[in-house]
Amino acid sequence: MSVARQTPRLYEPAPQPRPALRVFCFPYAGAGPGMFRAWAGRLGADVEVAGIRLPGRESRWSETPHRDWPHAVADAVETLTARLDRPYVLFGHSFGAMLAYEVARAIQLLGLQLPRALVLSGCRSPQIAPVSDTPWNAPSETLWRWVADMEGTPAGVLADEGLREAFEPVLRADLQLAEVWRNSPEVALDVPIVTFGAADDPVAPPWALEGWADFGARGCERVEFAGGHFFLHASEAAVLARLADVCAASGAHARAAC
Numbered sequence: 001m002s003v004a005r006q007t008p009r010l011y012e013p014a015p016q017p018r019p020a021l022r023v024f025c026f027p028y029a030g031a032g033p034g035m036f037r038a039w040a041g042r043l044g045a046d047v048e049v050a051g052i053r054l055p056g057r058e059s060r061w062s063e064t065p066h067r068d069w070p071h072a073v074a075d076a077v078e079t080l081t082a083r084l085d086r087p088y089v090l091f092g093h094s095f096g097a098m099l100a101y102e103v104a105r106a107i108q109l110l111g112l113q114l115p116r117a118l119v120l121s122g123c124r125s126p127q128i129a130p131v132s133d134t135p136w137n138a139p140s141e142t143l144w145r146w147v148a149d150m151e152g153t154p155a156g157v158l159a160d161e162g163l164r165e166a167f168e169p170v171l172r173a174d175l176q177l178a179e180v181w182r183n184s185p186e187v188a189l190d191v192p193i194v195t196f197g198a199a200d201d202p203v204a205p206p207w208a209l210e211g212w213a214d215f216g217a218r219g220c221e222r223v224e225f226a227g228g229h230f231f232l233h234a235s236e237a238a239v240l241a242r243l244a245d246v247c248a249a250s251g252a253h254a255r256a257a258c
Helices: 033-039 069-081 095-110 140-150 155-159 161-180 206-214 236-257
Strands: 005-007 010-012 021-026 047-052 088-093 117-121 193-198 220-225
Touching: 010 033, 021 033, 021 095, 021 236, 033 047, 047 069, 047 236, 069 095, 069 161, 088 095, 088 236, 095 117, 095 161, 117 236, 140 155, 140 161, 155 161, 193 206, 193 236, 206 220, 220 236
Parallel strands: 021 047, 021 088, 088 117, 117 193, 193 220
Antiparallel strands: 005 010, 010 047
């Protein structure tokens, strides 16, 4: 049995010596990479899952959360640079999908090895404004009421005032970045894009994902699941099954290229 490997910036729940494929996972606003712990072993026997850890959470608790996109992207790219020795896929949900896209864009501009696929979950395309306002600068009571309504945060966190107080700076910083995030498809990514969405998602409804087709030079596939914004949890088995399909196709492509 493999033992979880942790560095300050990366969490690998079941590391492999030479995986056929790595999946780098970017968590949604306020979350840490521990949310991907149960994904290890469910995307393929030779697929390694690694969660990205940003400042202000888990072993980077003492660091200040990023408040601007250039620093957030540079931090994540620096985290991944030494780990691009194997074929890989980028996955992110909501704010995490925004960051995954920006990281892929930076990697392409730097001339580094590109991902085999970019999977963007619960995330509007970057040329449109936010579909719904997020109360990142509202009073705490309003912020946490909104979080509870989204139905994606563990009940233990919502019920514990100390935990809420500890998580709040990270949550606010991430939501602020998501609020101001914009980009244009001037330079299309040379990477296949797959979008995951849900019909009842109030943050990223199906129509808000359509624009992603303009951002990829190698096609954009859309997949829809049941649930609201956190269909990632509500439909976890279906999400992982579809992500496993993406990994299988990406891994097969990688082996054929070797």
